[in-house]
Amino acid sequence: MYDHQPSSGRPLKRMPLLKAAVLFIVAVCLTLVGLLYLQLDQSRRYDLEQAQVASQNLTRAMAQQAEDTFMKADLVLSSLADWIQADGYGAAQVPRLQRAFARRVAALNQLHGIFLFDRQGQWVVTSFEDLPRGKGVADRDYFKFHQQNISSRAHIGPAIRSRENGEWIIPLSKRVNDKDGKFLGVLMAGIKMSYFDQFFKSFSIDDNGSMFLAMTDGTLLARRPFVEAQIGSSLAQGEIFQKWLPGASSGNAMVSSMVDGVIRLHGYRQLDAYPLVVSAASSQTAILKRWSDTAFQSSMIVGLVVLGVCLFGWVFIHQVRNGERIEADLRAAQETLELIATHDSLTGLANRRLFERALDIEFGRGARQASPLSLIMLDIDFFKRYNDTYGHVVGDHCLAEVAGAVKACCQRKADLAVRYGGEEFAVLLPDTDLRGAKIIAEEIRQRVMGKNITHTESPTGYITVSLGCYSFVPNGRDSIEVFIGRADAALYQAKHSGRNRVAVLSMEGAEEALIRSDR
Structure with missing residues (x-):
């Protein structure tokens, strides 16, 4: 959905070469x-x-x-x-x-x-x-x-x-x-x-x-x-x-x-x-x-x-078919390369490159339409201990399970689930205010807990996640780093408050996080 599209004029319909040749x-x-x-x-x-x-x-x-x-x-x-x-x-x-x-x-x-x-x-x-x-x-x-x-x-x-x-x-x-x-x-x-x-x-x-x-x-x-x-x-x-x-x-x-x-x-x-x-x-x-x-x-x-x-x-039609097959193979290969370039191979979620592209688009759209834009940052609790206890192969399986839970909560086409790095994930929610973002974050937390992934080194005995939410209305002069930083600050607040919970960054907290980042 975030590929570049021409902004002016409707593309001309071109009759397929094979059909034109036959006719x-x-x-x-x-x-x-x-x-x-x-x-x-x-x-x-x-x-x-x-x-x-x-x-x-x-x-x-x-x-x-x-x-x-x-x-x-x-x-x-x-x-x-x-x-x-x-x-x-x-x-x-x-x-x-x-x-x-x-x-x-x-x-x-x-x-x-x-x-x-x-x-x-x-x-x-x-x-x-x-x-x-x-x-x-x-x-x-x-x-x-x-x-x-x-x-x-x-x-x-x-x-x-x-x-x-x-x-x-x-x-x-x-x-x-x-x-x-x-x-x-x-x-x-x-x-x-x-x-x-x-x-x-x-x-x-x-x-x-x-x-x-x-x-x-x-x-x-x-x-x-x-x-x-x-x-x-x-x-x-x-x-x-x-x-x-x-x-x-x-x-x-x-x-x-x-x-x-x-x-x-x-x-x-x-x-x-x-x-x-x-x-x-x-x-x-x-x-x-x-x-x-x-x-x-x-x-x-x-x-x-x-x-x-x-x-x-x-003969000509045969050549056209071969050409179309080669073109289709090239297109499929290009789509595969595009998928590899924009998605995480382990979880199937969008990677940071696609995330940044989506942020650019949604900032502009949100500014034009004066609609809110929300971001959820989440992190698997005590994941290093999990890897040390069960090994990296099981750890990768755990990451895939959590990613599936996150993706399952993104119901709209505009919602974007991202593997931000390591055990950290992000969910971009266009046209969603802070209240809506908190509801989706809580749904993610409950769905992860519902998977009952055993984690003996966690106080709960199972894999849990901490989530931070932030929402604002873009004005055209916003910073992506600040936007991500504020959602990350909410995540830090959830972890600092005891993990396995959803935290929402208030305006006061946002200002404090901004001052701390300036220092």
Whole structure:
């Protein structure tokens, strides 16, 4: 309590070096990982945006090509339907119609053939030289559609196998009326499935990519990769038809395919002129392959850097711990040296050096606060005889026992028990008047007697102590020697009065002691 303390300003709190080092290393690692995450996230977004642009461009080209393909066939059918409506398809017209059909098919690569069916669905004219035999097409969906609908607009039906040669075709058909507007038959142009397959192959997509042409009701007409079993299946329950197309006629969507389960970025577009939908998709894996490779390399580099930082941090923290341990050892050694320098090794009480330091502090504090300061001086009675009788080892044990009794009576932190020298002790009592000092002195005397330490050379038969008390209020011009001398004079008075008692130095006695000390 009597170490020097700075009198002005509150000391700044300093974060422990070990904690600061750990926080710094964690902050560096988190910063590196955070920067990596931001960079990879930005790069991923960029690759996806570029893929979306490419997908939109691809579907736009597909939609234009598909629309052109069906429109050319539609124009051919329209001109032929007008001719047939005007001239009919009697026996005289059949040869001319067959040659016209053949020329149109030869002119358009996408056409498998052109066919004319009568009211019952029987073949009348085809672009092929030989007219097919067998049942007609009255069972076909497109024929039934035109029977029941008077619209002259072209109708696109689900993909079918041609009864001419078994080739997969997409039927584009028109209703043919007579001059009176009555149902005369159906004119159908078969669009080759292989034409769309070749068209799809002209675009560069990844191995897991896909393209398809479907009707707006979800019926699949053509697909890359071509799987025959999937032709004619319905995509109506897929996300594109259920979620995206109702909201926008074109766009992009990351979708898990209901056909093969692969996650793809789909660009989709609904044709303006026909009830058709085209879509081109690249697999998410292929889109992000370059990003994945870069992410792996960057992650490895950052991981190695973080590992290096952690290793360096581990070494640094280890050094800091060693430094703190050494500092703690030095501090403990310093405290031990301080304890040795300020305390008596035998009794554990303060020594005269700490006593004098405490007196300087308490004199100043007492003067500032005008509070009383008391001192008890005590001495073991007949201690020389005790040493001569029992030896110095037992004498040292006796001193330790008495010191314990003295220390036990010092209840406050400010109280200071001192081994003043030999068998003499002192107790410094700040903020304590003479009456309080006498009470504590009597308590010390009783506690020593209560230990019942045998002393055959003492009149009482046990170890006793004599005590002297003195108290005053410091004024800033006091002498430590005088203060100790007056308490010592009280002790002398207790010894002179018969020992084993407490003596208090009165003011008259203090003046007499002062005069005696001046002489």
